[in-house]
Amino acid sequence: MEKAAVLATALCLWAICLGGVGGVGGEGGESLENDTGAGSPETGTVPQDDDTKPLQSPETKEGQDIEGEDEEPEDPEPTSSLSDFETSYNYVLSRLMSTDQAIHRLNVGHYMLDVKLTQLLDRLSRLDAKLGEMDNEIQQVFALSKENRKEIGRLEGCQKGRRVGHKCFLVFRTYESYAGASQSCQERGGRMAMPRDRKEQEALADYARGFFHPGNWPIWLGINDLRSEGLYLFDDGTRVTYFQWRKHYLSSQPDGGKRENCVAISSDDGDWWDNYCDRRMFYLCEFDV
Ligand SMILES: [Ca+2]
Secondary structure, three states: OHHHHHHHHHHHHHHHHHHHHHHHHHHHHHHHHHHHHHHHHHOOOOOHHHHHHHHHHHHHHHHHHHHHHHOHHHOHHHHHHHHHHHHHHHHHHHHHHHHHHHHHHHHHHHHHHHHHHHHHHHHHHHHHHHHHHHHHHHHHHHHHHHHHHHHHHHHHHHHHOEEEOOEEEEEEEEEEOHHHHHHHHHHOOOEEOOOOOHHHHHHHHHHHHHHHOOOOOEEEEEEEEEEEOOEEEEOOOOEOOOOOEOOOOOOOOOOOOOOOOEEEEEOOOOOEEEEOOOOOEEEEEEEEO
């Protein structure tokens, strides 16, 4: 009987325990459900760090979904316009950066160009100075050459020509107008032949006759009446006082009037003839001894 009583007591306790556990579990489940259900608004401020974000995101998603049901086509637009704006902004920004870099490169290029231009101008300036020096040297050489040519002409005049007193006459067998002959004589360091008296005239006539014998050629002298008709002057502007005009019953000179204003000597007899100044013929120069 005692064993039965103990067993019965044990069973009873076990039953009570089961009952207690079941009661506690039921009440705990309900309290847990109540805690989670009611705890979120009450204790929302405390556990928000862990629970609110995941809880809120579904709410917002749900809210968006709810709103999205009515405005489904409008949702992508803000996103796409924003991305378009960002794309445009980034594009403009990149273009601005590219432009800035290009301007920088341009500035660098401009600076380099400026430096090179300065160097070039410097070289040009030095070159110009050198050219100036060379020009001076060329002019000096040219002046020396002219002097040498005159000296050679003077030496040649007396070496090859005919000396009379303090001058020498020399014939040049190239065709020149009166003006051309005058220039040529001066370039050779002399002047056109100017027989100033009978002695010089006779010496000149003898020289010309011997030079062209047996031919007969007209040769320019340095005598003209270009300034005033009938007023005969030597090529240096001095007055002619001795004349050797051809005097013949068929043709007496001068006979050209205002048409013929320059004087030539005939190589055969030494007589003077007036001629067109532009006529090209041989000429006589004279040089100082
Ligand atoms: Ca005349």
